[in-house]
Amino acid sequence: MKVSEALCKPSDEVKQLLEGLYECSPWVADKFVKERTAQSQGKGDDGAATAPITTVTGLAKALKSIVDDSTQDEKMLLIRSHPDLCEKVSEMANLSEESQDEQSRAGLQSLTVQEFADFERNNAAYKRKFEFPFILAVRNATKYTVLSAMAGRLENSAQQEFAIAMQQVHKIAWMRILAKFESDQPAGFLTCHVLDTANGCPARNMRIQLHRLSPPESAGLVGEFVTNSDGRLDGGPALKGSDFQVGSYEWTFYAADYFASRGTFTSGTPFLDVIPIRFGIDNPDDHYHVPLLVSPWNFSTYRGS
Amino acid sequence: MKVSEALCKPSDEVKQLLEGLYECSPWVADKFVKERTAQSQGKGDDGAATAPITTVTGLAKALKSIVDDSTQDEKMLLIRSHPDLCEKVSEMANLSEESQDEQSRAGLQSLTVQEFADFERNNAAYKRKFEFPFILAVRNATKYTVLSAMAGRLENSAQQEFAIAMQQVHKIAWMRILAKFESDQPAGFLTCHVLDTANGCPARNMRIQLHRLSPPESAGLVGEFVTNSDGRLDGGPALKGSDFQVGSYEWTFYAADYFASRGTFTSGTPFLDVIPIRFGIDNPDDHYHVPLLVSPWNFSTYRGS
Amino acid sequence: MKVSEALCKPSDEVKQLLEGLYECSPWVADKFVKERTAQSQGKGDDGAATAPITTVTGLAKALKSIVDDSTQDEKMLLIRSHPDLCEKVSEMANLSEESQDEQSRAGLQSLTVQEFADFERNNAAYKRKFEFPFILAVRNATKYTVLSAMAGRLENSAQQEFAIAMQQVHKIAWMRILAKFESDQPAGFLTCHVLDTANGCPARNMRIQLHRLSPPESAGLVGEFVTNSDGRLDGGPALKGSDFQVGSYEWTFYAADYFASRGTFTSGTPFLDVIPIRFGIDNPDDHYHVPLLVSPWNFSTYRGS
Amino acid sequence: MKVSEALCKPSDEVKQLLEGLYECSPWVADKFVKERTAQSQGKGDDGAATAPITTVTGLAKALKSIVDDSTQDEKMLLIRSHPDLCEKVSEMANLSEESQDEQSRAGLQSLTVQEFADFERNNAAYKRKFEFPFILAVRNATKYTVLSAMAGRLENSAQQEFAIAMQQVHKIAWMRILAKFESDQPAGFLTCHVLDTANGCPARNMRIQLHRLSPPESAGLVGEFVTNSDGRLDGGPALKGSDFQVGSYEWTFYAADYFASRGTFTSGTPFLDVIPIRFGIDNPDDHYHVPLLVSPWNFSTYRGS
Numbered sequence A, B, C, D: 001m002k003v004s005e006a007l008c009k010p011s012d013e014v015k016q017l018l019e020g021l022y023e024c025s026p027w028v029a030d031k032f033v034k035e036r037t038a039q040s041q042g043k044g045d046d047g048a049a050t051a052p053i054t055t056v057t058g059l060a061k062a063l064k065s066i067v068d069d070s071t072q073d074e075k076m077l078l079i080r081s082h083p084d085l086c087e088k089v090s091e092m093a094n095l096s097e098e099s100q101d102e103q104s105r106a107g108l109q110s111l112t113v114q115e116f117a118d119f120e121r122n123n124a125a126y127k128r129k130f131e132f133p134f135i136l137a138v139r140n141a142t143k144y145t146v147l148s149a150m151a152g153r154l155e156n157s158a159q160q161e162f163a164i165a166m167q168q169v170h171k172i173a174w175m176r177i178l179a180k181f182e183s184d185q186p187a188g189f190l191t192c193h194v195l196d197t198a199n200g201c202p203a204r205n206m207r208i209q210l211h212r213l214s215p216p217e218s219a220g221l222v223g224e225f226v227t228n229s230d231g232r233l234d235g236g237p238a239l240k241g242s243d244f245q246v247g248s249y250e251w252t253f254y255a256a257d258y259f260a261s262r263g264t265f266t267s268g269t270p271f272l273d274v275i276p277i278r279f280g281i282d283n284p285d286d287h288y289h290v291p292l293l294v295s296p297w298n299f300s301t302y303r304g305s
Helices: A003-007 A011-019 A026-040 A056-068 A072-080 A085-091 A097-105 A113-130 A143-153 A158-180 A255-262 B003-007 B011-019 B026-040 B056-068 B072-080 B085-091 B097-105 B113-130 B143-153 B158-180 B255-262 C003-007 C011-019 C026-040 C056-068 C072-080 C085-091 C097-105 C113-130 C143-153 C158-180 C255-262 D003-007 D011-019 D026-040 D056-068 D072-080 D085-091 D097-105 D113-130 D143-153 D158-180 D255-262
Strands: A189-191 A194-196 A207-214 A220-226 A247-254 A274-281 A287-289 A292-295 A298-302 B189-191 B194-196 B207-214 B220-226 B247-254 B274-281 B287-289 B292-295 B298-302 C189-191 C194-196 C207-214 C220-226 C247-254 C274-281 C287-289 C292-295 C298-302 D189-191 D194-196 D207-214 D220-226 D247-254 D274-281 D287-289 D292-295 D298-302
Touching: A003 A011, A003 A056, A011 A026, A026 A056, A056 A158, A072 A158, A072 C158, A085 A113, A113 A143, A113 A158, A143 B255, A158 C072, A158 C158, A247 A255, A247 A292, A255 A274, A255 B143, A274 A292, A274 A298, A274 B274, B003 B011, B003 B056, B011 B026, B026 B056, B056 B158, B072 B158, B072 D158, B085 B113, B113 B143, B113 B158, B158 D072, B158 D158, B194 B255, B247 B255, B247 B292, B255 B274, B274 B292, B274 B298, C003 C011, C003 C056, C011 C026, C026 C056, C056 C158, C072 C158, C085 C113, C113 C143, C113 C158, C143 D255, C194 C255, C247 C255, C247 C292, C255 C274, C255 D143, C274 C292, C274 C298, C274 D274, D003 D011, D003 D056, D011 D026, D026 D056, D056 D158, D072 D158, D085 D113, D113 D143, D113 D158, D194 D255, D247 D255, D247 D292, D255 D274, D274 D292, D274 D298
Parallel strands: A189 A287, A194 A292, B189 B287, B194 B292, C189 C287, C194 C292, D189 D287, D194 D292
Antiparallel strands: A207 A220, A207 A247, A247 A274, A292 A298, A298 B298, B207 B220, B207 B247, B247 B274, B292 B298, C207 C220, C207 C247, C247 C274, C292 C298, C298 D298, D207 D220, D207 D247, D247 D274, D292 D298
């Protein structure tokens, strides 16, 4: 559902739509609706008009800010409203609908007996130490993620772990927003740039492919490119509009072919030949610039903008 | 065949073994044998004893040095002794045995008509411009490598292209040495190191896998590791001895799981989750250190030592 | 004073020595002494012997763990015990001795009227929002650090800012420990490594200098080196023992000279010529590995180990 | 002198202006003038009109292409026309005017007796091995550059060293062109970008300074900046037009202040605090993009575009 379509529904329906985003905490949706109503009636804090929310990013930010402005006690209550991961693995029931789906993806059912024992022991230790449940956004996690996150975070101090738990709470809300809503006009796009750091220039005429790896239903090759004289892709973004979807992607850079075309020395079995760069797109409203800096002997990439 | 086993054979057999390494240039093997004989009889340039050659690296170096010390005319003759890549694609005959095998791997038979026409035209232009055949070590190349190398190198100056051709001649010899000989005791090994550049420390407890990708007959998982508190692998090198083979490999780093264990913020769909690093091992006598420097938002790797 | 020398004094003297480390919070020193006494009498939690503390790192860790294990309310009290940075700029009085010195170094006296007004306004907003004073370890800070930290952190949520304030509290304690104590046998040392990423090998024969920049009284050239065939420094660490001091340093790498020696192309005015790498040593017990990865067109460095 | 102003002079004057650029090789200037005349009369190779040359880059390219198209013998003659660096250090006479100036800048007069002896011995060995003089563009070199270049290049093969000598010949010509001519409308400019790789976003509100280090007569602060929300500089390029001069520069990035404003953890004495990035601008017609990728624990930069 488009964000603005959702938000222009009657208050009760809006509340219902937003209620599940922060676990068992309808007060967040409630406060959101009240604030928006007040603002649309010019009763905002400063009486100024507020821009309408039209993106998932904007919606997430507004809800997050309500939670951030709540008291320490309200936050603790919110954290404590989250289900116990461990119980749920046994039961897989009584979860809010969203949680259930998230946790089955993490493959927690496939835990071995030994792993489950570790999990249970650490989970108990966690609750004893922090007095709130272990929270982790599990939609893109595996059982290894869960196990290592629990073991690692057990060593944190209480205030660190409180901050991390709140981060996870917001991340879970974000994933639920993405599953339920979409920006009116998603503005995100993906660009690339290849720099040849052995020769100090843009890498011209390098072949590149882009594959979508997940979600599985749309996996496959989504583009083939050749860099131009500035090391960029002709024809604009590699992905934009409806093609720019949240998920996991992989660039394939044909680096050794490029260096062969320049006569730059590479070893017989090139140290770097075909270079895969796997990356995730999390926000449909953002510009993702994912470049490659490459010589025959090293490379790097980063989340640019 | 072990290098020292080969080199202690009678002179005529040694010559025969080495003859095909530099294309149609038996004078290289000839000179090598003469020099070794003279040295073993204390007739070396400086009368000093010469260390016996026991590695493929040592053998390649000794032969390369003979070629490097030859005259400009001898080098040009050596370059001109190489077959015309283009003719061979049509004929696939009359090649030295080694060349034939190399070229079939490049998949040049699968050229489309258009590609073949481009290839032929560029090849003719190359010979016209430089007056020697286009040389490229093709064992790990694809048709794209060949086509882009030819198109790109056509723009070089004559002295650049002469230098590149000699580089390729040595690379071809190296690949042939590797196919025929092996070091008495290959000393090469592979190590890893993971640094967490978001937190400024070694990445502890990161899961890593190592797969061999080629040669195809030995492809598969070759190791699973977890980094220790120094970000390195317990138990020494990931590969050494007979497991350390020339070929193509891939590390798989479970970066998002690691950051989850530290509570370091990553996005819902992590920008970096599972990170593949594909690299080639070219020299069975060398130490390959292939580390990962990683934050949730960028990473880099390099050929270390 | 050596750590073990300090810790073997009578309990009252130990308490006095440690009292000022956590601002106005003698309970930390108190608890430390009690725990150590209990442990030395075999009354530790688990009755096991505890290793003696002999390093500043060990001392800092022990004190930090006491603070981390305290309640939320105790932590809040600790935070609130810190002086108001703003008042102190006007007064520069009634500070614990350590705070006074730290703040004069930050050059807060040199604030312009406009800057002071910004500072005061943000400081007031900070206290209003978070209900505790703005805390920042200022020993190595300038007025710009203070101003930008205050402006930036004002936007945080309460739980983020609470976590950051605690980080700063620990950092201040650490700086005070360093000013007062030293490890029995400081084990820290500094190493270097230069990799040539254009040629895929260690950079051999690169000239390097090391200067100490601060503290001012010991500033100056502390070493000149030439890399060996592995790209490292012969003769072991660049700094160790009593030469390895907390402070600010700068490597000077003569990169263009190195590339000239290899014949690697650089531009007329080289893009990279003399490369300074400025870095700080914070912990006298740690290994600092500060390498350079360099081609004529890019470079990087990192905190290695 | 503006390039197009120079090139529209009578042929004889043009020849005279260009004659000294390639050492003792008036045939290059001669051929250049003939080709331009032919082209302007529609007698070019293909009868097509040729675009007028209006930049130093264009002029250098045209002259280089004449040299590249000459025969191997002509190139060898050109190389051999260069003065012997070693003789000249003793004499400092009979050099073309340009060479003299260049060499005095390299500080070769300050060689110690031992260094001069090394220099002389290596120089003799070089000439014996390659049968042509050692060529190095020395305008930005020091005696260390010269000594290490000579020692290092002595180990090259003849064809490698021939290619490097030609590179140096072109580089010397380029430096002489820059000293004598300027582009009609220099299009070069300098930009910056700062990415925070710890937080995966542009670094907002980071203070940056830019100093010119050389030529000495124009050294000093040339700009102060604060990054905008995209991590870039408001107001366009940091240098453009007549401010964008060939020479040596240094960015100063106030990284620790930036991280303090975000509350990102840095050590007491920050590992990275003020980060200098020293770089050279060689081409007045080019875009230089010199970014910083930085976390509290590592950074990198590169020649972007």
